[in-house]
Amino acid sequence: MVLAQILLNGILLGGLYGLMALGMALVWGVLNIVNLSHGALIMLGGYVVYYLFTIGGIDPFVALPIAMLVMFAVGFLLQYYLLNLVVRSKMLNTLLITFGLDVVLTYLAQLTFSADFRTINPPYAGANFALFGLTVPSVRLAAFVVAIVLAAALWFLLHRMALGRAIRATAQNLVAARLYGVNPSVLYAVTFGIGTALAGAAGGLYGMIANLTPYIGASLTAKSFVIAIIGGLSNPFYVIFGGIFVGIAESLTALYIGPTYSDVISFGLLVVVLVLRPNRTLRTS
Amino acid sequence: MTKDILTIKGLNAGYGAVPVLFDLDLTVREGEIVSMVGSNGAGKTTLLRAISRIIPATGTMTFDGEDLLPLKPEGAFSRGLVQVPEGRQLFGHMTVEENMMMGANRRRDGGVAESFERVYALFPKMKERRRQLAGNMSGGEQQMCAMARALMANPKLLVIDEMSLGLAPVIVDDLLAILTDIRAQGLTVLLVEQDVFAAFSVADRAYVMETGRIVREGPISELANDPAVRDAYLGAEH
Missing domain, CATH: 3.40.50.300 (P-loop containing nucleotide triphosphate hydrolases)
Incomplete structure (x- = not known):
């Protein structure tokens, strides 16, 4: 029973992990930018939801779409005016600029929001219900459902809508996309905006489950990176599966080995995946 | 003249x-x-x-x-002004049909379905292959696909x-x-x-x-x- 409970916790947490990685995988696959500031954007999204909830009095789940719009705008502007300078350039350039962005965002957040721990604490934060003898925490279940819904929405966008088709086309053949009416700088900005909006949603959900501080970004970037590689860049659902895989592995590690080792496991898994299936990982859409 | x-x-x-x-x-x-x-x-x-x-x-x-x-x-x-570029430059991981839809990317005139019919009539083979990934076809078929994509732009x-x-x-x-x-x-x-x-x-x-x-x-x-x-x-x- 303990094992089943741990598995459930891992799956629910893993959905959120998957959502965290979703935006990173999208941006990586289309723009070839490994966004080291992704975790900082998740953090920022968390604060947006936090302030919408505490100051605006808006229910955090209602605040999520608002935060996504705000973060879309943030991402669009970042890409259009800054990251378009390095898009499809050498990996080192993109790593440097996004690392710099991570530092700037983190310390701007510290200046603006202070270093205090914050939690998004709606009245139902501690609610849970029993199912087949297991305890299901309502907020975590809701976060899991939101993650699945957003992954499905991203899949639908990429595979069934004209905008998504243009995004995939540009990832596959920039020359042809330009000849066929795609303006790459705008399309890249929209893509990064979508990735940032997804990060924002993940941040809001994260803030309901764990503490927000300006410094959570780096470790969330690392986790998203691992999951994006395990899940691959080709399909949003694979990314969610990657997240669930890591979530379960971390939960089991915390139970049987010790919570301090959970990061060891997620990066250990990364090494195993890279050794076993090196070609699968970085295939784009 | x-x-x-x-x-x-x-x-x-x-x-x-x-x-x-x-x-x-x-x-x-x-x-x-x-x-x-x-x-x-x-x-x-x-x-x-x-x-x-x-x-x-x-x-x-x-x-x-x-x-x-x-x-x-x-x-x-x-x-x-629509170009069929040298070397085809298809969207290789997309189907023939999706490639053709990229040709109609900027069209808002509602004639896309009609264009599909017209282009498929010119390239019956593309109709057969419409669900195939463009990158998996032969060179000649890829050239047809590239031309079909261009024609979709009207x-x-x-x-x-x-x-x-x-x-x-x-x-x-x-x-x-x-x-x-x-x-x-x-x-x-x-x-x-x-x-x-x-x-x-x-x-x-x-x-x-x-x-x-x-x-x-x-x-x-x-x-x-x-x-x-x-x-x-x-x-x-x-």
Whole structure:
């Protein structure tokens, strides 16, 4: 029973992990930018939801779409005016600029929001219900459902809508996309905006489950990176599966080995995946 | 006389400080197939990049009565100047149908379904293969897919770069036949080719380009009998 409970916790947490990685995988696959500031954007999204909830009095789940719009705008502007300078350039350039962005965002957040721990604490934060003898925490279940819904929405966008088709086309053949009416700088900005909006949603959900501080970004970037590689860049659902895989592995590690080792496991898994299936990982859409 | 769809006068273009095209004049009239021939490095692809507004250029370029120079690539495309690029440049991980939908990317006229029917009639094989990934098809099929994608944009001028490159002669013949069908539907084509035989077999007029300049131009009947053209491009036996 303990094992089943741990598995459930891992799956629910893993959905959120998957959502965290979703935006990173999208941006990586289309723009070839490994966004080291992704975790900082998740953090920022968390604060947006936090302030919408505490100051605006808006229910955090209602605040999520608002935060996504705000973060879309943030991402669009970042890409259009800054990251378009390095898009499809050498990996080192993109790593440097996004690392710099991570530092700037983190310390701007510290200046603006202070270093205090914050939690998004709606009245139902501690609610849970029993199912087949297991305890299901309502907020975590809701976060899991939101993650699945957003992954499905991203899949639908990429595979069934004209905008998504243009995004995939540009990832596959920039020359042809330009000849066929795609303006790459705008399309890249929209893509990064979508990735940032997804990060924002993940941040809001994260803030309901764990503490927000300006410094959570780096470790969330690392986790998203691992999951994006395990899940691959080709399909949003694979990314969610990657997240669930890591979530379960971390939960089991915390139970049987010790919570301090959970990061060891997620990066250990990364090494195993890279050794076993090196070609699968970085295939784009 | 029919109206000019593309008029280029005194065009200079190149890459950074390296000039490639010198004072180039070119006219394409509505409903004709004009071919631009020349060997490797003559500047044909550069000319197409300038026409598609991918590289900067000076001189005058008018497309369908509108100044082409200030336009961006997507602007030229949405006005009906559509290119089939050299090497096909398909979206390899997308299906044939999705590639064709990318051709109709900028269309808001509601005629996309009708275009699908028309293009599938020209390329029945593309209809059979519509669910296949474009990257998994043979070279000839990929060229068909690239042409089908371009036609989905409902072009006023179809610019084809090196259609025959790397394809078996029998497939080139098929494509040339389709090109004739396309022209019969009233479409204007600018065909840029190294294969002078192929180009001359379908075109009404041709330009011969060498090192960034037009060295000969005229109706095919005239050019095919021009001793200089025959020696350089058509071989001695002709």
